[in-house]
Amino acid sequence: MSGNEAVARGAWEAGCRVAAAYPGTPSTEILEYAATYADLYAEWSVNEKVALEVAIGASLAGSRSMCAMKHVGLNVASDALMTQTLIGVGGGLVVVVADDVGLSSSQNEQDSRHWGRFAHLPVLEPADAQEAYEMTREAFALSEQFDTPVILRLTTRICHVKGVVVPGEREERPVLGFRKDPARMVMTPLNAGRRIPLMLQREEKLREFAEVTDLNRIEDGKDARVGFVTSGPTYLHILESFPDAPLVKLGLSHPAPLGLIRSLAEKVEHLVVVEEVEPLLEQEIRAAGIPVHGKDLLPRMGELAPHVLRPAIRAFLGEAVEPEPAPRRTLEFTVPVKVFPRPPTMCVACPHLGIYYCLSKIKNTQIAGDIGCYTLGAGHPWNALDTCIAMGASMGVALGLDKGRSPADKDKRVIAVIGDSTFLHMGMQGLLNIVYNRGNVTILLLNNSTVGMTGGQEHPGSGRDIRGMDAPQVDFRKLVESLGVKPERIHEVNPYELPTLFKALREEVKVEDTSVIITNQPCVLTDRYSHQPPYAVDAELCTGCSNCLAVGCPAIAVTRRETVIKPNGSEKELTFVAIDSAACTGCDLCPGTCGPEAIRPLAEFNRAGARV
Amino acid sequence: MSGAMNFIIAGVGGQGIVLAAKLVARAAMAAGLQVRTSETIGMAQRGGSVVSHVRVSKLPIASPLVPPGRADALLGFEPGEAVRCLSYLRPGGIIIANAHPVAPVSAALNQQSYRGEEMLARLGQCGARLVVVDGDALCAEVGSPQVLNVALIGAAAGAGALGFSVEQLEDAIRASVREKFIAMNIRALHAGANAGANAGASAGASAGASAGANVSGSTSVTTVNQLGLQVAP
Numbered sequence: 001m002s003g004n005e006a007v008a009r010g011a012w013e014a015g016c017r018v019a020a021a022y023p024g025t026p027s028t029e030i031l032e033y034a035a036t037y038a039d040l041y042a043e044w045s046v047n048e049k050v051a052l053e054v055a056i057g058a059s060l061a062g063s064r065s066m067c068a069m070k071h072v073g074l075n076v077a078s079d080a081l082m083t084q085t086l087i088g089v090g091g092g093l094v095v096v097v098a099d100d101v102g103l104s105s106s107q108n109e110q111d112s113r114h115w116g117r118f119a120h121l122p123v124l125e126p127a128d129a130q131e132a133y134e135m136t137r138e139a140f141a142l143s144e145q146f147d148t149p150v151i152l153r154l155t156t157r158i159c160h161v162k163g164v165v166v167p168g169e170r171e172e173r174p175v176l177g178f179r180k181d182p183a184r185m186v187m188t189p190l191n192a193g194r195r196i197p198l199m200l201q202r203e204e205k206l207r208e209f210a211e212v213t214d215l216n217r218i219e220d221g222k223d224a225r226v227g228f229v230t231s232g233p234t235y236l237h238i239l240e241s242f243p244d245a246p247l248v249k250l251g252l253s254h255p256a257p258l259g260l261i262r263s264l265a266e267k268v269e270h271l272v273v274v275e276e277v278e279p280l281l282e283q284e285i286r287a288a289g290i291p292v293h294g295k296d297l298l299p300r301m302g303e304l305a306p307h308v309l310r311p312a313i314r315a316f317l318g319e320a321v322e323p324e325p326a327p328r329r330t331l332e333f334t335v336p337v338k339v340f341p342r343p344p345t346m347c348v349a350c351p352h353l354g355i356y357y358c359l360s361k362i363k364n365t366q367i368a369g370d371i372g373c374y375t376l377g378a379g380h381p382w383n384a385l386d387t388c389i390a391m392g393a394s395m396g397v398a399l400g401l402d403k404g405r406s407p408a409d410k411d412k413r414v415i416a417v418i419g420d421s422t423f424l425h426m427g428m429q430g431l432l433n434i435v436y437n438r439g440n441v442t443i444l445l446l447n448n449s450t451v452g453m454t455g456g457q458e459h460p461g462s463g464r465d466i467r468g469m470d471a472p473q474v475d476f477r478k479l480v481e482s483l484g485v486k487p488e489r490i491h492e493v494n495p496y497e498l499p500t501l502f503k504a505l506r507e508e509v510k511v512e513d514t515s516v517i518i519t520n521q522p523c524v525l526t527d528r529y530s531h532q533p534p535y536a537v538d539a540e541l542c543t544g545c546s547n548c549l550a551v552g553c554p555a556i557a558v559t560r561r562e563t564v565i566k567p568n569g570s571e572k573e574l575t576f577v578a579i580d581s582a583a584c585t586g587c588d589l590c591p592g593t594c595g596p597e598a599i600r601p602l603a604e605f606n607r608a609g610a611r612v
Numbered sequence: 613m614s615g616a617m618n619f620i621i622a623g624v625g626g627q628g629i630v631l632a633a634k635l636v637a638r639a640a641m642a643a644g645l646q647v648r649t650s651e652t653i654g655m656a657q658r659g660g661s662v663v664s665h666v667r668v669s670k671l672p673i674a675s676p677l678v679p680p681g682r683a684d685a686l687l688g689f690e691p692g693e694a695v696r697c698l699s700y701l702r703p704g705g706i707i708i709a710n711a712h713p714v715a716p717v718s719a720a721l722n723q724q725s726y727r728g729e730e731m732l733a734r735l736g737q738c739g740a741r742l743v744v745v746d747g748d749a750l751c752a753e754v755g756s757p758q759v760l761n762v763a764l765i766g767a768a769a770g771a772g773a774l775g776f777s778v779e780q781l782e783d784a785i786r787a788s789v790r791e792k793f794i795a796m797n798i799r800a801l802h803a804g805a806n807a808g809a810n811a812g813a814s815a816g817a818s819a820g821a822s823a824g825a826n827v828s829g830s831t832s833v834t835t836v837n838q839l840g841l842q843v844a845p
Contacts, residue, residue, distance in 0.1 A: 106650045161650040163673075306679045339693075344625070
């Protein structure tokens, strides 16, 4: 089981009845697995704040409930979290947050443990899938025992690591029912003020609990030169690197058990905190007067994996740092090896390709981008995004680019690019704001009917729910119109029809008003996409102009390059191409970029590759 | 020998690396071993580099990550990706490499060329035992491009790189793959195993030579059953 699957299993066994999330790497699979349990209500919410609010409502209704999100999702949900901490819970309420330590697929790297301190909430940190399962169950119990939401902090190395998990049985729990209690649940200033002391008392009780719970423990070791303080997956990295070192393993890492930590500190020469990302425990331990090392030895970003940890601590101890990684020394090459970088790219026939082809050809633009597959439009060959900040940010940023433009930029055409799910998540308000404030912005709403980047989840515009059942489907044209965009400024286009696309885009950027161009073709990785007969390149007709390469489709590959001297004496680079017909889905985009009409249906070619 | 084996499976998003890791893990579990796998899924679907770590052991495993220089076998589903992950391989380790390169889109755009032969030659020069497998030919033999991952796992097993028998992997396929694809995948496994065994029997030299590689240190075929895995599933 992966850590994500283990969390879903633990929640189901704990009698969790309601689970909500917005997809986000590395947390996405938690809800996908939760949805496989028929006796658990699971939903994709439009954003993380709504997901948390659904879980809060369910908790107040007396059900054990959970929401899951990636680290940046908790920023969105934090408004509700910061007040819910005053209210407490009905049924157990668990907020699962997955930090992308090492930035495998995120716009930043954050430490969500901050939220535990900020909101005075307990933070549980499992080290592997088995613990993720156990601690999820424990989190529900703690939530009810201390009348508090509980944060379960995962990292990529928990979410996507698989190990053996020994599951148990589902606990059937009575639903307590909603009990009206306005003094507790209606957070007017007066009521909230009365709850703050209770919240602080709760945190102190949790601090005492942290000293005695089995979640936190000292593990003895015979090498007392360094004792470690660890939480989350770094526990396993320490076991791997320094199996003889004593350590404090924190499952409940906030509030930290300073007494337990002090008792280890007294037994060892040096105390070292190994925590990903920020020095939170380190600062608390130091503030308690316990001498401690941490970020003076270890990096403040990225994973603290064995190959990082081992040399850093060895060097600290004054030991010879063994040649690591060893193979670089023992496996020597006669010629230094240089491997191509292989950044992620858009898929073959992706409906975004045509959009970025057009955007790359239009001059004098400032393009505000957003979070999703289409962020890749910032890369080669398109180079057609100028900003990417946060979910939905393209709307506000575009309006700001418009209103704040310098005299020199007065003719710049401000464009915003946003995906369907991102628009529903946090873009709608931004568009309303553009309309209301008379923004001169052209918005490209790339509707591919799925949450593409996280692997194709459903959303309110896709027409299906989390279990794939038919669901009410938003009509983007009507939605945009109801937000105030004039009907004549809304265009629905097929992103594979380049002439239509160019025409709509060229016209709308000239109009000094808010325009929205909505695309209408599905993501190629979903079952909504239908493959057409593939294309091939007639090598005899290809003139090497390389226009088709500007589309950026991975199915088009260079076969050879040639430098020719033009009649005027200047050199010209020619690039001849072929299409990988096994990968080509016949989307019909690249033929429109080919002057000599060398891109032909594969059916016109014989086995030897000649046109017949 | 610490009673453990570490594998790195490297390739390109879409090549089925996650399932490959799952099959090895299931075979290990069926053999009564501890197992941990780890992968970075983030952008895997977008043609980026993908690396799976698989650790199996008789004893409990700590870190889910294979430390650099500790992998017993490196399974390269793409030659350049195998080179990228060479630092994980331990001295005396084995490389199972697919001969077929997948050119990154950036190679087409940056006016550069990418040749798999060059990468295979590098693998051949590193002093590890190298088994080169024609993954495309195996897929063609089975009749589906979708079975590359299983064919390469088969090749690794056939070359003795995994410490599991082909039968143990068959059981893992039955437990992991949808009913209608089981037969096809088992055919791919055997096709791969034969290719791997043949390459292993010829001590990797001919396979390396055919790829233009100068393979050295290729005489050892002793990686089979380093754990003494006679445990019944």
